[in-house]
Amino acid sequence: MFNSNVGGSDLDAFLLGAASNNSNISSSSKQNSSQTNRAREVWLYNQLKKSRSSFVESFKFKIVIGTWNVNSKVPNYNNLSSSMGVMTQQDSTSSGSGTDPTNIMTGDASSLNPSSFRDIDINSNTNTNANTTNTLSSIVSSMNNSSLLSTGITNKHPLDEWLHLSEQPDIIAIGLQEIDMTAEAMLKKETQSKLEWIHVLESELSCSSHTKTKYVRLSDKQLVGMFCCVFIAEKYSSQVKDVQSVVLGLGAMGKLGNKGAVGIRVKIADTSMCFVTTHLAPHMGGVQKRNQNFMDIFTQLGFSKLENSLLESTSVAESASSSALTSSTMTSSSSNLNLTLSNASLNSGLSSANSSNSSGLLSSLTNSIASGNSGTSLAGGSDSADDFHVISAPSETMSSGKTGSQVMLPDQHDYFFWFGDLNYRIDNLERSQVEEYVRDKQYKSLLDYDQLTVEKMSGRVFMGFKEGRINFPPTYKYDPGTLTFDTSEKRRVPSYTDRILWKGVKRDQVKQLCYMTHLNCLISDHLPVSSVFETEVQMEVDYKFRQCKENFLREYDALYNNKVISENDLPKISLSASEIRFKDTRFGIPQTQTLVVKNTGNVVCEFFFVKKGMEERYCEDWLTASNTHRLLIPGESIEIELTCCFNAQSAPPFNLDDSSNETVPFEDVLIIHVDNGKDYPLKIYGNYLKSCFGNSLNNLVQCFMSVRDPHCKDQIQFEYEDGTVSTLKSLYIPKELFFMCDHIVKYGLREEGLFQVQGTSDQVRACRELLDHGMSLSKHFTGNIHSVCTCLIQFFESLIEPIIPGKLYRLLMENYLNGDVCRYLIDSNLSSTHYNVWHYIMNFLREVLMNSDANGLTIDSLAQGFADVLVRSPKYLTPEVKKKHLKGKIVVIKHFFTKEYNQRMVAVEEDAHLFRV
Numbered sequence: 001m002f003n004s005n006v007g008g009s010d011l012d013a014f015l016l017g018a019a020s021n022n023s024n025i026s027s028s029s030k031q032n033s034s035q036t037n038r039a040r041e042v043w044l045y046n047q048l049k050k051s052r053s054s055f056v057e058s059f060k061f062k063i064v065i066g067t068w069n070v071n072s073k074v075p076n077y078n079n080l081s082s083s084m085g086v087m088t089q090q091d092s093t094s095s096g097s098g099t100d101p102t103n104i105m106t107g108d109a110s111s112l113n114p115s116s117f118r119d120i121d122i123n124s125n126t127n128t129n130a131n132t133t134n135t136l137s138s139i140v141s142s143m144n145n146s147s148l149l150s151t152g153i154t155n156k157h158p159l160d161e162w163l164h165l166s167e168q169p170d171i172i173a174i175g176l177q178e179i180d181m182t183a184e185a186m187l188k189k190e191t192q193s194k195l196e197w198i199h200v201l202e203s204e205l206s207c208s209s210h211t212k213t214k215y216v217r218l219s220d221k222q223l224v225g226m227f228c229c230v231f232i233a234e235k236y237s238s239q240v241k242d243v244q245s246v247v248l249g250l251g252a253m254g255k256l257g258n259k260g261a262v263g264i265r266v267k268i269a270d271t272s273m274c275f276v277t278t279h280l281a282p283h284m285g286g287v288q289k290r291n292q293n294f295m296d297i298f299t300q301l302g303f304s305k306l307e308n309s310l311l312e313s314t315s316v317a318e319s320a321s322s323s324a325l326t327s328s329t330m331t332s333s334s335s336n337l338n339l340t341l342s343n344a345s346l347n348s349g350l351s352s353a354n355s356s357n358s359s360g361l362l363s364s365l366t367n368s369i370a371s372g373n374s375g376t377s378l379a380g381g382s383d384s385a386d387d388f389h390v391i392s393a394p395s396e397t398m399s400s401g402k403t404g405s406q407v408m409l410p411d412q413h414d415y416f417f418w419f420g421d422l423n424y425r426i427d428n429l430e431r432s433q434v435e436e437y438v439r440d441k442q443y444k445s446l447l448d449y450d451q452l453t454v455e456k457m458s459g460r461v462f463m464g465f466k467e468g469r470i471n472f473p474p475t476y477k478y479d480p481g482t483l484t485f486d487t488s489e490k491r492r493v494p495s496y497t498d499r500i501l502w503k504g505v506k507r508d509q510v511k512q513l514c515y516m517t518h519l520n521c522l523i524s525d526h527l528p529v530s531s532v533f534e535t536e537v538q539m540e541v542d543y544k545f546r547q548c549k550e551n552f553l554r555e556y557d558a559l560y561n562n563k564v565i566s567e568n569d570l571p572k573i574s575l576s577a578s579e580i581r582f583k584d585t586r587f588g589i590p591q592t593q594t595l596v597v598k599n600t601g602n603v604v605c606e607f608f609f610v611k612k613g614m615e616e617r618y619c620e621d622w623l624t625a626s627n628t629h630r631l632l633i634p635g636e637s638i639e640i641e642l643t644c645c646f647n648a649q650s651a652p653p654f655n656l657d658d659s660s661n662e663t664v665p666f667e668d669v670l671i672i673h674v675d676n677g678k679d680y681p682l683k684i685y686g687n688y689l690k691s692c693f694g695n696s697l698n699n700l701v702q703c704f705m706s707v708r709d710p711h712c713k714d715q716i717q718f719e720y721e722d723g724t725v726s727t728l729k730s731l732y733i734p735k736e737l738f739f740m741c742d743h744i745v746k747y748g749l750r751e752e753g754l755f756q757v758q759g760t761s762d763q764v765r766a767c768r769e770l771l772d773h774g775m776s777l778s779k780h781f782t783g784n785i786h787s788v789c790t791c792l793i794q795f796f797e798s799l800i801e802p803i804i805p806g807k808l809y810r811l812l813m814e815n816y817l818n819g820d821v822c823r824y825l826i827d828s829n830l831s832s833t834h835y836n837v838w839h840y841i842m843n844f845l846r847e848v849l850m851n852s853d854a855n856g857l858t859i860d861s862l863a864q865g866f867a868d869v870l871v872r873s874p875k876y877l878t879p880e881v882k883k884k885h886l887k888g889k890i891v892v893i894k895h896f897f898t899k900e901y902n903q904r905m906v907a908v909e910e911d912a913h914l915f916r917v
Helices: 009-023 028-050 077-083 089-094 137-141 145-151 158-163 183-187 192-207 234-239 287-300 316-321 323-335 343-354 358-371 431-439 443-447 451-457 542-560 735-747 761-772 785-797 806-814 819-829 832-849 859-870 879-897 899-910
Strands: 056-069 171-177 215-223 226-233 240-249 260-268 271-279 395-398 415-421 498-504 511-517 529-540 573-575 579-585 591-599 605-610 623-625 629-632 637-644 663-674 679-689 716-719 725-728
Touching (some): 056 271, 056 415, 158 192, 192 215, 192 226, 215 240, 215 260, 226 260, 260 287, 287 451, 415 529, 431 443, 498 511, 573 663, 579 637, 629 637, 735 761, 785 859, 806 819, 819 832, 819 879, 859 879
Parallel strands (some): 056 171, 240 395, 579 679
Antiparallel strands (some): 240 260, 260 271, 573 591, 591 637, 605 663, 623 637
């Protein structure tokens, strides 16, 4: 019913091969024939791409997610069935009073095989008091079978239950933590523990009596103790492409892999999914570090970007002429599990098709692609001894923490699942009270003290993620082999450290069917957790694709078969305009104009933007184009969106322009080059409205009126009562900064969520427009206070030069722990304007903190929010160094929130020397 090689990058591979065939034809007549075939292929490709909805349907997909911190233990699968079985209530009753309650989850101690678990003695806790209050055993003993099921104890095989094999899932994603915590694991890419767990999982999937489905292992990846593995039902394996695994270490020294994340991305037909398992920072007081771990993973775990159509991003003719590029492209497809033609089979198909007509070429290639009978197999797909099929060789990379146009973050996929040992604890609650809540099954009340629940509700972590209702006991920490909460000297508070969350990003068709823990898997100090989801996946239907293709072929033959291409006919295009004007362009506000490019010749033409002299960039920094490289068949046209937007990098030369005009003109000339044709110039011009954003402090303090006023820098004279006249040469701080802080002090100091809630774009724009006109916000702005706070942050972010210059920044980072030294360095190294702004904003922030009882801000949260904008890192520093410096920048700002600084500034104010003039 399904076909793996229909549409998407498979059509791209087909097109690439066809271009390769055409590039080998040298004679003039053959070139004409090649162009004719090429036009037909491009036309067919475009029509199929536009009509994908006619042969694509939605199918329900069941996904199982499982996570478990296994504490360096691996079950021995050969004896697993007998040793991990669960007794029913009758079994426990018939065993008599001598049955140890700590072993009720694993049966009578005499029937257990201690070798069933590696490095663990299940009988090690046989002396535990059956009446102790910190065990779940007494709770379980009093439950009926229905209660056992709801709690997570069943008669099913423990791993069957954890993997939900009776549900016949389509995808199974497993995340393990602490599979290997040895020093050897820190150095090696893979260890024996990974192989043992793969054997356990594959054996269960192959031998389980609860499923008839065969599974294929898509990818597996280990990072020290973290391990992630994804399986898919074999019937869907042909739909899989673009599989990739990445890792990000956040442990010791901020980069080792004892903490961090392992991610696997897979695209099934037209639907992309991302699975990320993590192990975050430990300890009860590590909330902020866990929050930072989340942000680092969320923003730095980068996958290679899913490739767009070759027609939109790459010159097919260029690709064909370069065998290296062709090989690279095909290798990429293979490594991404895209079941396309191999180089050998593709070239052989092209050679045979070379002597045939256009119809034969299309028939041999597209039918080969559509049928999936290309003679290739799954990359690395050899059968193992247990006949377990494995799709291997996905691309595996260490995430560099860099983001850019070639990086795809986890939340840019259709579905995003995050699971693992997140290490958030139950806080501000005595252990005895926790145990009482557990006994009474008051899990909802218990979650009121759960750090993850609190942090998520506050918007600090897992923004936009969902988590199902937790209706099971804490998953950590137990004495291994028992359901007894930690009896060690530390007596850790039971907590929900092991969690599963999800986010439907581009598609939100996610339905959670269950969310549970498993009380019959006791080899670790953690209990495993699992969840079953139902999603929708877009897949092509084979017969519909074939029907659609045949219809388009007949349509093309009817339209173009009688056209004759002249040997002297060159590629031609027409432009809808020879110039594009952008009127009244403002800082940070994009304007878009549309240019229509049409192929007016009789042959396929290829156009792309170039710069005079063929520089690397085709246009100025303030301009971008939606399509800079494209193939067009005769009569086809395309709309190109040209967007003009000035930012902190491109605006300064215009804002600092010394002309007396309100606006500054800008201009650029784009050259649209047609391959084998002529060039077409396109003039881009407009006028830029000056702004206080993307400006400098030194320039702004000289502007007494609106920055757009031609006379804004005219000096102001004051006449005193005694008749003397004084000339004001500059302001002590920019008036725009005063307007924003003054408005916040008057109307927002006690606003809840101050500097934590983002302002609305329309109100931020209105606020900025008032500031650019030199108008007081307190008199004219009617929006909410959060929009003004957002404006204030944007003002500092857009400054041409930071308040703290580069040389001083280095000194502060070297001495950030010493408050006296930091204050001295700032006071003695800043220019007058920067000195005034620094102390003004510090006094403003101290006033904000004086109202923390209402606005909810703390010294740490406020310092962290302003650290990067007030103590801005130099551009030349790497992201890793900037990340390390964040702590130092926070500490530097906190030195100015102290009582000593307050007393000093009060004394300065009394002497009327607060600001330098």
